[in-house]
């Protein structure tokens with residue numbers, strides 16, 4: 001077992017050098033670092049023995065998350081289970097499904113009516129009262145741990161709500177918090193910043209700043225009640241590190257680092273993905289290595305793929321959402337062509353050792369078309385026009401569309417738009433399209449087999465549909481992402497064992513795939529080898545000795561025997577157990593995929 005002092009000695013030089021690179025020789029930085037070292041020691045002393053044991057276990061097995069046993073689920077506490085105790089009561093179901101990772105959506109104290117789904121945090125140390133208490137949370141974390149399920153929560157550290165004590169202090173000009181946010185007396189600086197920043201939630205407010213009651217302006221990238229923190233102030237880093245360590249000691253295993261792209265601002269730039277954002281994450285990472293060694297970060301950067309990958313390193317974020325794969329799965333379902341997805345898997349999938357993707361079909365957010373225009377151009381596809389097509393297709397404004405999505409942040413000025421909806425509604429179940437179930441399973445077969453942690457939005461495994469009820473909820477009606485956040489689909493779950501129902505059919509197929517993945521060591525790790533099918537509708541890749549083929553069209557597709565030259569021909573499909581010799585070529589039924597061992 002490594003002692004605290006050994007870890008401090010090993011990591012402090014790195015932390016100190018990161019502080020130097022971020023803050024230069026600012027005298028406050030030295031003071032913040034000294035204070036932080038005291039915080040680290042106190043936090044370690046308070047860390048429960050059970051968590052210290054887990055620290056040792058995971059330090060000895062740093063690739064634990066790359067196992068083919070890993071399966072993630074994500075849900076809202078209130079919508080899925082009512083309260084934290086309700087979540088605890090669902091642990092038997094999580095085990096039935098095979099979850100080893102549970103992401104509970106933001107559950108901290110937040111403004112009453114609209115809190116951006118909890119992404120406006122008013123206190124990192126208080127649970128929203130209607131969900132339970134911090135003691136319930138800690139107990140749930142322990143219960144999940146005993147059931148082999150790692151607990152993931154959001155670390156919303158780019159901003160706080162305007163009701164957080166820091167925000168109230170800053171508004172009141174309390175010298176302690178004066179410099180915690182980016183507040184300006186007049187529009188001079190905001191105007192200069194906004195020359196180069198992007199509008200994120202234009203439906204809420206234009207630009208990056210919102211006015212305060214006293215006439216000043218505060219930086220608010222997202223909603224007017226979400227104020228961006230000022231990380232140029234080293235006291236902000238120390239304060240946030242304290243909140244992080246507090247959560248670590250409650251038994252959180254993975255922090256989903258929200259909105260990482262935005263944490264550092266620099267005049268004359270987009271203020272996204274700046275080098276200091278990475279240095280700050282590395283400094284937070286060093287903090288964990290010293291006082292909560294098993295805590296991992298998952299980066300939430302839904303940006304250009306070149307920018308996404310830079311966050312993924314063992315000493316920064318060990319895990320990352322894979323927004324490119326997510327968007328391109330939907331792209332292939334719409335176009336029935338695998339060109340962009342195959343290219344992404346070939347050129348942008350493999351990651352450095354000791355890191356992993358979190359692969360997902362959809363999240364609680366909108367789907368943004370974050371593929372690289374340069375990549376698309378290689379196929380003669382114009383990014384702007386193609387995004388317009390995808391947006392039209394997924395909101396059912398394109399002839400023949402099976403999708404029932406809803407536009408999000410439609411910005412006619414920039415042409416930007418994103419898509420909200422549940423997997424089932426986007427895949428055709430709501431429209432009654434005969435290919436819907438196959439599409440839902442096909443999409444998940446990709447995230448279950450490409451390598452990384454597959455993450456299911458809970459309820460999608462029984463085909464939950466869009467919830468238009470959000471239109472009647474104050475604070476939600478303006479935000480179409482709520483259409484994709486339906487309450488627990490009790491009726492669907494109740495029929496999950498009845499193969500005559502849609503829910504039952506889906507659930508059985510999900511369970512089948514999850515079982516195969518679990519007993520197939522080739523699905524561990526993240527390395528993938530491209531396999532060129534030469535058929536525009538059929539995706540191919542190899543995971544170790546397993547050859548995956550997936551037909552994205554609603555017509556049968558044939559691959560000639562010569563495609564498989566050099567591969568062993570004697571194959572069985574792990575999904576169905578059917579022998580599939582490759583010697584005479586192979587025909588895939590509509591939307592069929594095979595995992596050939």
Ligand code: OTU
Pocket residue numbers: 116117119120156200222258259260261300301302303364365366
């Ligand atoms: C995240 O998303 C969360 O996932 C959202 O639910 C929050 O509203 C938001 O942060 C603010 O906390 O713009 O449309 O990577 O895509 O950070 C979602 C850039 C978002 C953004 C992402 C943000």
